[in-house]
Amino acid sequence: MTLSDSALRDFAFKALDSFQIEIPSWGFANTGTRFGKFVQAAAARTIEEKFSDAAEVNRLTGATPTMALHVLWDLPKGVKDVSEVRALERRFGIRAGSINPNLFQDQEYKYGSLCNPSAEIRDRALDHMFASIEIGKALGSRDVSLWLADGSNYPGTQSIRKRIGWLEDALRACHDRLAPEQRLLVEYKPFEPAFYHTDIADWGMSSHLSRMTGPQACVLVDTGHHYSAQNIEQIVAWLLHTGLLGGFHFNDRRYADDDLTLGSIDPYQVFRIFHEIHSAAGDGLEIDVAYMIDQSHNLKGKIEAMVQTVVTAQELYLKAALVDRERLAELQQACDLVAAEELYRGAFWRDVRPFTRAWREARGLPADPLEALRTGGYVERIVRERGSRVSAVSSYA
Ligand code: PSV
Numbered sequence: 240m241t242l243s244d245s246a247l248r249d250f251a252f253k254a255l256d257s258f259q260i261e262i263p264s265w266g267f268a269n270t271g272t273r274f275g276k277f278v279q280a281a282a283a284r285t286i287e288e289k290f291s292d293a294a295e296v297n298r299l300t301g302a303t304p305t306m307a308l309h310v311l312w313d314l315p316k317g318v319k320d321v322s323e324v325r326a327l328e329r330r331f332g333i334r335a336g337s338i339n340p341n342l343f344q345d346q347e348y349k350y351g352s353l354c355n356p357s358a359e360i361r362d363r364a365l366d367h368m369f370a371s372i373e374i375g376k377a378l379g380s381r382d383v384s385l386w387l388a389d390g391s392n393y394p395g396t397q398s399i400r401k402r403i404g405w406l407e408d409a410l411r412a413c414h415d416r417l418a419p420e421q422r423l424l425v426e427y428k429p430f431e432p433a434f435y436h437t438d439i440a441d442w443g444m445s446s447h448l449s450r451m452t453g454p455q456a457c458v459l460v461d462t463g464h465h466y467s468a469q470n471i472e473q474i475v476a477w478l479l480h481t482g483l484l485g486g487f488h489f490n491d492r493r494y495a496d497d498d499l500t501l502g503s504i505d506p507y508q509v510f511r512i513f514h515e516i517h518s519a520a521g522d523g524l525e526i527d528v529a530y531m532i533d534q535s536h537n538l539k540g541k542i543e544a545m546v547q548t549v550v551t552a553q554e555l556y557l558k559a560a561l562v563d564r565e566r567l568a569e570l571q572q573a574c575d576l577v578a579a580e581e582l583y584r585g586a587f588w589r590d591v592r593p594f595t596r597a598w599r600e601a602r603g604l605p606a607d608p609l610e611a612l613r614t615g616g617y618v619e620r621i622v623r624e625r626g627s628r629v630s631a632v633s634s635y636a
């Protein structure tokens with residue numbers, strides 16, 4: 240693929256036009272670690288403020304038209320809150336994105352939710368799933384994104400196999416309730432809050448559950464939910480190959496589920512993940528992937544961190560789009576290892592910022608979104624408006 244400068248620019252613009260990423264409502268609220276929270280005056284406390292912050296991120300980046308909602312935090316009255324959300328969508332020009340049930344914060348879930356040994360508690364958890372599916376329908380939002388905190392802390396204290404059966408039954412029942420256009424995303428996480436076994440611990444378990452649940456269920460990969468040495472792009476390649484990749488929760492990690500800014504620790508890994516997606520699309524695989532951010536920042540400014548993440552995601556997505564895949568395929572076939580690696584690495588090291596800047600200017604967006612945030616006055620305004628508050632809201636244990 241040797242392109243002229245203008246063809247290359249068109250190709251880059253097309254790639255950037257095609258990339259959108261969902262931001263999480265919980266990323267704008269005061270959250271932190273289990274040891275404490277450093278309260279920020281600018282943090283959002285209400286769903287209205289979250290919509291307002293999401294609109295500011297979208298105004299600066301042009302790439303975040305939807306915001307993920309967390310049911311108990313954002314729609315505590317369930318479907319009854321939908322009309323308010325609808326009004327906020329219209330007012331701020333941001334649509335409700337994935338619906339995230341909350342099966343981890345109530346006291347009754349001490350020993351699990353959909354996998355709890357008590358049939359009564361399992362039913363209550365299932366009702367919450369049904370309510371979340373109805374919220375998704377009422378909002379016209381496609382994905383219900385399930386993360387389950389269920390698990391156990393000590394060997395021998397729970398029947399791992401019984402819990403698999405309960406989970407299978409529950410997910411099948413959820414699938415029966417989905418509208419034809421809805422999807423159920425099944426997220427995995429190896430540990431935390433459970434420290435011995437987690438009921439959906441890895442992509443194999445998520446794949447099995449998705450497959451047995453039905454055609455509208457697929458796997459969600461949260462980049463922070465892997466052990467240190469895991470090859471995430473290989474997992475992504477397998478999920479693409481098996482048609483089970485539904486979406487991502489992007490963030491970075493150094494030790495565990497650290498919620499660090501995407502690309503702050505290992506940008507090459509994000510590039511490698513995007514490369515697998517571009518490469519599968521180039522080979523004609525049918526791909527329908529929801530890109531989402533799942534980060535809560537304890538130290539960085541919430542909106543600033545979100546803008547930084549979106550910009551980073553765009554750059555890494557574009558770097559991977561610009562890999563000369565035809566040439567790479569030839570080099571791979573010839574087992575020309577060093578040349579293949581240099582081509583691949585070269586794409587990662589390429590500075591794509593002239594393209595992203597030109598694209599933003601062409602689309603009427605600020606050329607430097609972070610600078611525009613710093614000088615635009617939005618953060619100062621919300622600090623003035625929201626700053627009188629003193630207490631942190633714990634919307635994330
Ligand atoms: C759990 O760590 C997780 O990543 C799940 O995706 C949740 O939806 C999200 O955090 C917010 O609770």
Ligand code: MN
Nearest residue numbers: 386461488533
């Ligand atoms: Mn997640």
